Amino acid sequence: MTEDIKDNIITIIKNIPKGYVTSYGRIASMAGIPRSARYIVYILKTETSHHNLPWHRVVNSRLQIAIKNPIGQNEQMQLLRSEGIPVDQEGKITKEYLWMPY
């Protein structure tokens, strides 16, 4: 993967507005590499601390917090709620809070 794509991805993640979420797959598509959701996972895992990314605004395509994320689903839940996003007991978020840039 080229460096510019990687930078692009980091920029996109930084641009997720407070109070909204998006998915791994959608970020991949925005960066021009559809079907590469797993690459986004890799970026988040390796670059979050370095770039101060809002990692908590990224959930899976079913708008649900990943159960086994290394940081902890509970912490992600707290962060989202602190931004005003309702998260239910199962970690699900309603689609009104999905970031839909046009």
Next chain:
DNA sequence: AACATGACGGACA
């Protein structure tokens, strides 16, 4: 080179 592994996604039953 050949596997195995993921904070995944889509199709299908």
Next chain:
DNA sequence: GTGTCCGCCATGT
């Protein structure tokens, strides 16, 4: 709605 199956793609061993 749920669960299974398979494709995906960079990385690690």
